[in-house]
Amino acid sequence: MTILGIETSCDETGIGILRDDKILCNIIATQEDIHSVYGGVVPELASRAHIERIDILFNKAIRESGVKVSDIDYIGVTKTPGLKGALLVGVSFAVGLAYSIRKPLYKVNHLYSHIASNFLNPEIKFPALGFVVSGGHTTFFYIKAPVSFETVGRTLDDACGETFDKVARMLHLGFPGGPYIEKMAEKGEETKIKFPVVLLGKTSLDFSFSGLKTAVLYYIKKNGLRDIQDICASFQKAVGDTLIEKTSRCLERYSVKSLLLGGGVVQNGYIRKRFHEFSDKKGIKLFIPDKKLCLDNGAMIAIMTSFLIKHGVSPSENTIEVLPT
Ligand code: KG4
Ligand code: ZN
Numbered sequence: 001m002t003i004l005g006i007e008t009s010c011d012e013t014g015i016g017i018l019r020d021d022k023i024l025c026n027i028i029a030t031q032e033d034i035h036s037v038y039g040g041v042v043p044e045l046a047s048r049a050h051i052e053r054i055d056i057l058f059n060k061a062i063r064e065s066g067v068k069v070s071d072i073d074y075i076g077v078t079k080t081p082g083l084k085g086a087l088l089v090g091v092s093f094a095v096g097l098a099y100s101i102r103k104p105l106y107k108v109n110h111l112y113s114h115i116a117s118n119f120l121n122p123e124i125k126f127p128a129l130g131f132v133v134s135g136g137h138t139t140f141f142y143i144k145a146p147v148s149f150e151t152v153g154r155t156l157d158d159a160c161g162e163t164f165d166k167v168a169r170m171l172h173l174g175f176p177g178g179p180y181i182e183k184m185a186e187k188g189e190e191t192k193i194k195f196p197v198v199l200l201g202k203t204s205l206d207f208s209f210s211g212l213k214t215a216v217l218y219y220i221k222k223n224g225l226r227d228i229q230d231i232c233a234s235f236q237k238a239v240g241d242t243l244i245e246k247t248s249r250c251l252e253r254y255s256v257k258s259l260l261l262g263g264g265v266v267q268n269g270y271i272r273k274r275f276h277e278f279s280d281k282k283g284i285k286l287f288i289p290d291k292k293l294c295l296d297n298g299a300m301i302a303i304m305t306s307f308l309i310k311h312g313v314s315p316s317e318n319t320i321e322v323l324p325t
Contacts, residue, residue, distance in 0.1 A: 001309070002067055003074045004097075005302030008050045008090030009082025009110045010136065011041045015054075015061040016299030017072075018306055021120055024065035026292065026299035029053045036175040040165065041135075047085035054093050061298075072103055074315075076305025079107035079322055081136070087322040095320050104315035106305045110296075111137055112149050114262030116304035117289035117297075119146055124287055125257035129250050133243065133271070134263030134296075135161035135176065138207045140246070142254050146307040152254065153205030153246065160239060161265045163209040167216050167235055171228055181232045182268050188233030193219060195238040197245065205250055212238055240274040247275075251284060260287045267294045 007014035011031040017024040031049045035041050062069060077094035078087060091107065098105035115130035130141035130149065138160040140153035158166065161178060168177020173184065198211045216235055225231075247259070259279060265271060272288055279286035293300060 001073050001306065002071050003076060003302040003305050003309075004061075004072045005298040005300065005305060006054075006075070006077040006090045006094050007110070007113075007296050007298045007301050008054065008086050009078045010086060010296060011035055011046045011049075012296040013050050013053045013057055014296055014298035014301070015057045016297060016302045017061055017065045017067055018299060018302035019067070021306065023120075023299045023302075024067060025061050026297050027057050027061050027064070028292075028295065028297050029057055032175065039169045039175050041083070043083045043085055046083055047089055050086055050089035054089060058093075069101060072101060074104050074106060074305060074309060076106045076108050076301045078110045078113065078301055079316075080109060082110055082322075084322055088320070091322050092320050095318055098318050105318050106308055106313075107316040108301055108304045108308065109149075111139060112141070113300040113304040115141060115143065115149075115260050116146070116307060117262050117293040117300040118260045118287040119303055119307055121287055123285070124260065125285070127254070127256045128258040128260050129247070129254060129256045130260045130262070131243075131247060132263045133160045133261065133265040135159060135165065137263065138209070140205055140250050142256070143260070145311070147311045147313060153207070153250065155207040155209060156200075157208050157210040158213060160207070160209060160243070161263070163213050163239070164265065166213055170217055170220055171225060171231065176264070178265060178268060181236060182270060184229050184232035185236045185270065188227075188229030188231070190233040190237035192227065192230035193234035195219075195234050197238050197241045199242070199245060203249065205246060205253070207242065207246065209239075209242075212242075236268075236270050240271055243271065244274055244278050247278065248282070251282060256284070258285045258287060262289060262294065262300075264295050267291045
């Protein structure tokens with residue numbers, strides 16, 4: 001079974017090809033060069049870049065994987081959530097391709113697909129707790145089966161990755177901010193500055209990162225940028241404390257056999273280490289995708305599609321719309 005996965009929900013154009021549960025290729029064209037001057041993703045520019053790149057990427061994926069277009073059995077594409085114009089590029093491309101090669105199309109959820117990046121690992125057991133920590137989302141899912149996701153916690157304001165990006169902008173670092181903050185934090189002291197760990201009461205599974213962001217802003221206003229490495233390390237610790245405490249609450253509330261992480265922030269070595277320490281302590285089996293599968297990519301869309309097929313979910317209609325279902 002050969003599945004083509006297409007991802008264009010934000011600022012990465014991704015094409016992945018999965019054959020019999022093996023990733024043959026996973027090509028990503030980032031748009032960092034385009035958006036970095038603005039310090040954030042500009043939706044119109046993102047859509048245009050997807051349009052310019054998607055067929056080039058598709059042809060490259062076909063060449064690199066050695067798969068013929070006629071070998072593709074199924075097509076999967078991100079339908080939601082994401083930037084509407086950016087999503088439209090991927091969905092339109094996928095609809096046109098599915099129509100021309102007469103193959104079934106699956107329009108899939110981007111967040112579920114971040115979690116699905118782990119699904120090729122046969123050791124995963126369900127029910128599982130899924131946790132997407134990305135530029136646009138900080139969301140917990142109770143996952144009964146690979147195709148049954150229930151949202152049980154989410155951010156009420158800024159997403160975790162968005163907070164990294166905004167703090168990096170305050171510190172005049174580059175975009176996207178996460179990798180720059182991580183690098184700076186390596187040489188800083190994480191206990192130097194006490195930034196708030198916002199928990200929204202004793203039982204909430206939701207997040208609020210705007211208070212942390214504002215605390216960093218006030219700290220910089222008062223003290224300047226002298227101790228930038230300590231700011232980054234202390235900020236990262238506050239984020240880590242928040243993510244771990246909320247995950248711990250989820251595990252108390254939901255009885256699960258696996259903890260599955262996904263999303264761009266999960267590339268962060270410090271956050272990965274905190275989760276490994278936490279899972280060892282709690283005795284919960286932890287799964288984190290390879291770094292290349294954490295960022296938005298086409299392979300994760302193909303993997304999610306393969307699980308929908310295996311669980312007997314019918315293909316989507318071959319129509320162009322990107323509104324949430
Ligand atoms: O999953 P993703 O590619 O896009 C969304 O679906 O939103 O995640 C992008 C986010 C950005 O906010 C970026 O700053 C963050 O992931 N990120 C990181 C790191 N690498 C990427 N955050 C913290 N540390 C990193 N090393
Ligand atoms: Zn994403």
